[in-house]
Amino acid sequence: MDFSLSDEQKAFRASVYDWAAATVAPGASDRDKEGRWDPQVWKSLAAQGLAGLPIPEQYGGAGGSVMDCVVANEAIAEGGHDGGFNLSLGAHWVIGSVPIWLHGTEEQKQRWLPGLTDGSMIGAWASTEPEAGSDAAGLLTTAVPDGGDWILNGNKIFITNGPIAQVCTVLAKTAEKAATAFIVDTSNPGFQVGKELDKMGCRSSPTAEIALIDCRVSADCVLGKVGEALWSIAFECFDWERTVMIASAVGGMQATLASSIAYAKERKQFGRPISQFQAVAHKLAEMKVRLESCRTAVYRAAYLKQTGVEHQMEASIAKYLVGELSVKNALDAIQIHGGYGYLRDFNVERALRDAKLGSIGGGTSEIQKLIISRLLLGG
Ligand SMILES: Cc1cc2nc3c(=O)[nH]c(=O)nc-3n(C[C@H](O)[C@H](O)[C@H](O)COP(=O)(O)OP(=O)(O)OC[C@H]3O[C@@H](n4cnc5c(N)ncnc54)[C@H](O)[C@@H]3O)c2cc1C
Structure with missing residues (x-):
């Protein structure tokens, strides 16, 4: 099973990251404090051609693969530090637009998809x-x-x-x-x-x-x-949520690890950088292990989805892992940042609050364990 990224996907990831770092990140803290959606950030995303990423070109989309959507979602979260923006984008993509593309009549697709893909509609x-x-x-x-x-x-x-x-x-x-x-x-x-x-x-x-x-x-x-909506359309929505939408939390984990590494190297106590204390260095190692476990689980589920292989077990494993471990990483990031990590002005505080949704939305962690155990037990 090879789900490594192609050179083209790596370049796409880098360009999306750069856009998010330049456009989403700057106002993220204020939008969080004010609980405010910013239509200008959305317009900028649409101008990048990303509003219709999963939808075929014939309906105005970018015709991205499942893995392309995972990579973009992850990069936007990593560069943007704004879980809310990713939540709205994810909902627009995978539960707002994809069901119409996959289940709509030609007339329904013609009516709704061009607006959804050019971003004039949400x-x-x-x-x-x-x-x-x-x-x-x-x-x-x-x-x-x-x-x-x-x-x-x-x-x-x-x-x-x-x-x-x-x-x-x-x-x-x-x-x-x-x-x-x-x-x-x-x-x-x-x-x-x-x-x-x-x-x-x-x-x-x-x-x-x-x-x-x-x-x-x-x-x-x-x-x-x-x-027939429950067992076809709704089931499929949950599947997209557990393979594509959850990837934003992996991007969030990457961002909190990067902030923690930078802070641990820069912050001095007892005359040396705190990264030189084993207790701190091991926290960073644990964060990296959790991040790579989550990324691998998400990429595996997405890859299987993209190749049309049954992946209900893998999707629930990915959703469960990311939902639980992203919170653990955010907590460790706050600990490494000490008192500053507890302040609203630091991204890691927001990262913890944003990460918690991963174990609730789109099927709770308990429901993922229910699915996994039922598949194991054949019930
Ligand atoms: C920010 C946010 C955005 C959302 N966006 C959308 C959206 O766009 N569209 C939409 O339709 N929904 C949306 N949701 C809803 C989301 O999918 C539900 O909140 C989620 O599925 C859990 O349902 P609930 O909140 O009613 O919790 P409940 O189902 O009441 O669960 C409460 C607790 O009981 C546990 N529990 C329930 N049943 C079982 C069981 N059988 N075995 C073990 N434990 C169990 C749960 O795991 C949980 O811990 C969103 C939720 C949030 C918080």
Whole structure:
């Protein structure tokens, strides 16, 4: 199994890193403090041709492979130090745009993908509900046929890009234990964006509750087959989240390691750099081991996905490892930075808060262990 990067991918990674370091990083601390999404950073990303990276060129995208998306996501996080920007981008790519590309009719693709790929539109996905999180099948939002249309009613929560998206794919129950996905134009009067949620981390990414109140959509808004969204579209979204979206946390781990190495070499105590104390040097070694374990796990899952090989086990292993170990690395980075690491002005403090989402969003660590153990036990 060879998932090493080609020279072209290495050059692409370097150019994306440079863009993120120049454009995303400078305002990251302020956006975090203010909980503010910055449309100018988004416009700059779109100008780089990155808004439609996973989508084929015929729909305006860049036709990137799964590995290209992993590499770009990782490089943006490493250079940008802004987990929130990566969260919004990841949601736009893998749960906002990819389902329309993979399951949409030609008409749906022509209607939505050009805007999503040139960045003039932002995409979102709404499956989670106040009473249906890990148990995604327990959703209560209903879609009832009415003439040739459908009427959606219910409440969604934790919707990334909810306040800024022009299009949102909404999951609703259409029969007992059967859900259907609907592509909803967010200007629909029945699609009501509620309170923006005040989060611990990833604060530059807007997250909201959505109320669907007699939200009337026409039959041509149905994405994929009626009643089959849970085990096809939603399942696939989770898979993209666990292979591509999670790569941002690997970039975050790389950034906190680099900051920690630089700080440990520069900071002197007892007359010498703290890097010369074995306790500090070993922390750096442990951070590197965790980083490479996570990167290898993510690249392996992404490579298998790209080559069309079954990889549910590998994707859950990657998601679990990254979700847990990125937090450990951020904690070690803070420890190495001492009191300064505890200050909001240092990137490592934000890195810890941003990293924590990795063990919750897109399927918690406990759910990953449930999947892994079920696959092991054949249940
Ligand atoms: C910042 C953020 C952005 C998000 N973005 C989106 C989005 O864009 N679209 C969207 O639809 N959703 C989104 N989510 C929702 C996210 O996917 C859910 O929060 C996640 O799946 C967990 O669901 P929950 O929060 O309801 O927790 P719960 O499911 O209530 O879990 C609570 C605890 O119980 C544990 N638990 C639950 N069931 C089991 C079990 N069977 N075995 C063992 N332990 C279990 C969990 O692991 C967890 O520790 C987002 C969430 C956050 C925080």
